Amino acid sequence: MTCSHLDQLNRLEPPKLSQSVHREECTQCFDDQDSPLGIDVCLTCFNGGCLDSERHHASTHYRKSGHQFTLNVKRKLKPSAQRTDDDEPPAKMTKLAIVEEREDDKYEHTTVIKCWKCETEIPNDSKTKSLTDGVMKSLSSARQSEVKAWEEEILPCEHTLTLEQLAVGPIQASGLAHCASCDLKENLWLCLTCGSLGCGRQQYGGTGGNGHGLAHFDSTHHPVSVKLGTITPEGSADIYCYLCNDAKLDPSLATHLSTFGINVQTQTKTEKSMTELQIEQNLKYDFSLTGDDGKALEPVFGPGLTGLKNLGNSCYMASVLQTVFSLPAFRERYGSQPHAETCPERLPADCVECQMNKVADGLLSGRYAHPANYASSVGQGDGAVVFQDGIKPSGFKALIGKGHEEFSTMRQQDSEEDGVKYKDRGANNPTQIFAYGMEQRLQCNDCKKVRYRVDSTDVLSVAVPATEKGKDADGKVLYEDVSLWTCIDGLLGVEALEYNCPSCGKGVNALKQTKFASFPQVLVVHAKKFQLVNWVPAKLDIPLILPEGDVLEFGEKHIGKGLASGEEELPEDKPGGGSGLPEFNEAAMAQLQAMGFPTIRCQKALLATGNSDPEAAMEWLFGHMEDPDIDAPIQATTTTSSGPEPSQEQIMMLGDMGFTAAQAKKALRETVCPSSHLHHFKLTNLLVALCTTPSSSSSSTQIGGTKDLPAKYRLKAFISHKGPSVHSGHYVAHIRVQGQDAGAGEQWVLFNDEKVVKADEESVKELKKLAYLYVFEKI
DSSP states (O other), rough: OOSHHHHTTOOOOOOOOOOOOOEEEEEEOOOOOTTTTTTTETTOOOOOOOOOOOTTTHHHHHHHOOOOOEEEEEEEOGGGHHHHHHHHOOOOSSSSOOOOOOOGGGGGEEEEEEEETTTTOOOOOHHHHHHHHHHHHHHHHHHHOOSSSSSSOOOOHHHHHHHEEEEEOOOOGGGGGSSSSSSSOOEEEEEEOOOOOEEEEETTSSOBOHHHHHHHHHOOOOEEETTOOHHHSSOOOOOEEETTTTOOOOHHHHHHHTTTOOGGOOOOSOOOOOHHHHHHHHHHOOOBOOOOTBBBBBBSSSTOOOOOOSSSSSSHHHHEEEEHHSSSSHHHHSSOOGGGGOOOOOSGOOOHHHHHHHHHHHSSTTTTBBSSSSSEEEGGGGEEEEOOOBBBBBBHHHHHHHTTTTTTOOOOOOOOHHHHTOOSSSTTGGGGGGEEEEEEEEEETTTOOOEEEEEESSEEEEOOOOEEEEEEOHHHHHHHHOEHHHHHHHHHSEEEEEEETTTTTTEEEEEEEEEEEOOOEEEEEEEEEEETTTTTTEEEEOOOOOOOOGGGEEOOBOOOOSSSTTTOOOOOOOOOTTTTOOOOOOOHHHHHHTTTTOOOHHHHHHHHHSOOOOHHHHHHHHTOOOOTTTTTTOGGGGGHHHHSSOOOHHHHHHHHHHHHHHHHHHHHHTTTOOOGGGGGGOOOOHHHHHHSOOOOGGSSOOOOOOOOEEEEEEEEEEEEEESSSSTTSSSEEEEEOOOOSSTOOOOEEETTTTOOOOOOOHHHHHHHOOOOOEEEEEE
């Protein structure tokens, strides 16, 4: 049968470079080009649809759009793509890079154009070849949202190019044997200004360090140092500029070293460079997949047990998605409500609801939780443990990150921040299970008047005190155990602070106390285990001890009661005296200043985060330390906005996710980052804007949660992080699930990207202590 619509086909054009082509995977489920029926790519809008008899998303797209021509794409692995034991091993990595792998080298494709209206295949000719080539040679939608080929680029800076050296003369060999301030003989950094030799900071996966090189910079401001042991006869070495706070290149290294009598031609590389250490750790980041007996942990498959393939730096996203979709509210909201037939969006790839439903189907249906066909195993031979391939949430990641620098890139993110970002505030909002209120009571010690305020929140962030107890054999600092109740009690305890009392009209001492105003259905606890090192938050492995049975129970002493009989309220704070500046939250200002932050920085942080929460303001400060205008005076005319107004397109994008225009504008303003050091930028300011209610509107906003007592919770899941800082490393989730076997009880399952395994009891016990995000369900 010949298609009678060829004149319409001839009017179609291949995709433009700017268009997303969904040729790898269905936009509404995770069926892909590797499935037996392949994927139908619409030749009008380039949507990808599956041909599954139950989901039939290609057919749905045709009925809704009327686009009748599609290109069916099937892919299969070439037999030669799998390396055998006799093959040459892959080349050793020598530079920090992600090398693009050519798809044609691994796979072969079968394509055919067909017409849905007359249900016929179109024979090949010059026009069909042009359309087919256009689709197949285009950059797929998944690749558009990932890094193609990236390499860390190290360049000179003004400090290496204009380095001034002191005439100290040659340094004797004994002067280069160990750190000038301690006995360390490795990880040594030579100041290229004066020749001082100091040990570096402790390297994750490398040698120890006491930071004496950094201390030398703090006292002298000599900017550039070279790492001994990395110098080669070619004149290359690890160079670090403390002023730039980054690795740099010194084109005149040989000349600079000759000042101290060091001849690069005689040098031999004896230590791993920072790049090599980073590559090594990128390859090694993993949580143990073996039990105490050395046996590989048992992979599990089935509904709710589907892994998520790492897209590069997406383990933060995977850990949160696995956790939230283990909760009934999210399963019911996105796993059982039909949406595809009534979706108003032109393309499912542009619809947040479609993408959330797609992720829910992928994780919960069990369709994709089966052993991989190849190469994803531990061990050798018949006894190899085979994991699953996992699904790739690239469409979700690309959409949820549109317009937001950090989420739309491969930069590593903090899982707690990411968790809040996913929250949808539309109808039947599942994130209400996290919402609750916190009451803050402030009392002047002189007049005894009080002020109460209730703020809506959804994450209980608790500081974890750090008490060193020694070092292990590798020089790693060890910390005393801390109970979770100690951290919670510290947050809810009474705090003394200085306060400008509007009733007394003078500075006084005051008392502040925070208590729960209500309790959520699901309590998320964020354990803040870090300390400031050179104004950068460094992660600390402090063991956190959970209560017996992983159960938290809150009672009368934990809940606030509001204004009591006989208490007199403080008057409102006086306005800013005509300066045009707002009245800053006194209690929050006092807390931030007590930590040593300058007043102007505290004010800017409070302005950026709603002028109420010192914790959010502190997180904002961590992300904006490098801003060139961080210490510039606040202009009265710009106190409510800094930088250009968000575009209508950006506002509409967040509006589609269920946010109001006011929330969207505030969030988008706060994502403007003038700093050139974008890798330091954190998303807390955006998340605070999206997920908390500013204090100015708290009186008209319903606070979530209930006041029912006792409020009793049991641990449902926890997210762990492995790595040197909150900005890098690897995240995994442990989730308590119902056992699959008949009569089986609950068990812990480890979700480590695409690897989903029964968790070893002892490892769960230890990893619970080192987790940093805990999810408790009310029981």
